[in-house]
């Protein structure tokens with residue numbers, strides 16, 4: 001699905017040198033590499049504060065703690081996504097409220113958000129799924145009207161741009177009250193271990209969060225709030241510093257590969273290619289995800305396995321049907337899109353090193369199978 005080795009080979013000298021430099025200075029935790037990376041990412045995203053932490057799941061949890069969400073507060077998020085989002089809501093004893101997504105973008109449906117709002121609702125967590133920005137115009141409008149926080153889960157869409165109705169644009173993750181991201185190796189900006197970060201434009205929230213990530217300390221050995229221990233280490237920051245200048249190029253390579261896939265599937269019955277809204281830069285293709293609409297998704301998956309072509313089914317089970325998150329509050333009739341998507345989606349290999357020959361082989365194999 002990804003080719004981390006091929007990507008590493010091209011930046012090997014820079015990465016190796018940076019890692020050796022960290023070893024030489026022995027500033028393994030909170031070293032200068034971490035602080036410099038933080039500044040460089042703030043600049044790239046045009047966001048006031050980046051607070052690095054240990055992984056993308058922590059980032060979500062810390063953002064919710066920083067915003068002061070309390071047990072019983074309701075948090076609305078998408079039913080069709082990775083479990084980390086709903087997991088941290090539940091861990092903090094907040095009440096997850098899962099809602100359906102849009103059939104074309106796979107992102108949280110603003111109409112479903114509106115219907116789910118109660119007097120206990122405190123926050124909305126849109127996930128920019130598979131690399132495509134959610135409908136932030138509508139989401140920010142709803143949030144403003146009901147005085148809700150918006151936490152963007154930007155683990156899959158770093159570098160994507162959102163274009164507002166008024167013609168302005170911002171980077172995904174720079175729009176809500178806070179955002180989280182993950183630097184897991186296979187993400188669009190991945191390190192060589194675990195890593196994550198929280199973003200915000202709010203000075204006070206940034207200050208609160210800087211204490212939370214460090215055991216609730218604002219002054220050494222004075223613990224003012226209950227915090228956690230969540231840090232990005234200097235070696236990972238060094239890797240990220242070597243990769244950040246390439247992020248636009250990496251995302252461009254993904255967009256080019258996506259274009260070739262989409263071109264190859266033009267007119268093929270039973271296949272729906274990823275939908276984007278006009279502008280090329282709103283989708284950074286963390287995944288290239290097809291809908292197989294003729295009931296043959298599972299047969300295709302089996303065929304790809306036999307041909308040695310990697311694929312992923314993201315995600316095979318709606319969150320509201322997962323054992324850990326089942327709840328009698330949920331009504332199947334409220335999730336028609338997610339319930340259908342879990343039967344239709346299949347993600348193809350997507351990374352920065354895909355070449356024409358690989359794309360031709362993958363698309364050719366799929367077309368041949370579907371035309372039988």
Ligand SMILES: *Cc1c(COP(=O)(O)O)cnc(C)c1O
Nearest residue numbers: 055056057082084155156182184
């Ligand atoms: C990867 C991911 C996370 C979690 O990130 P980790 O660094 O693995 O903890 C959270 N949300 C989404 C949508 C993700 O894709």
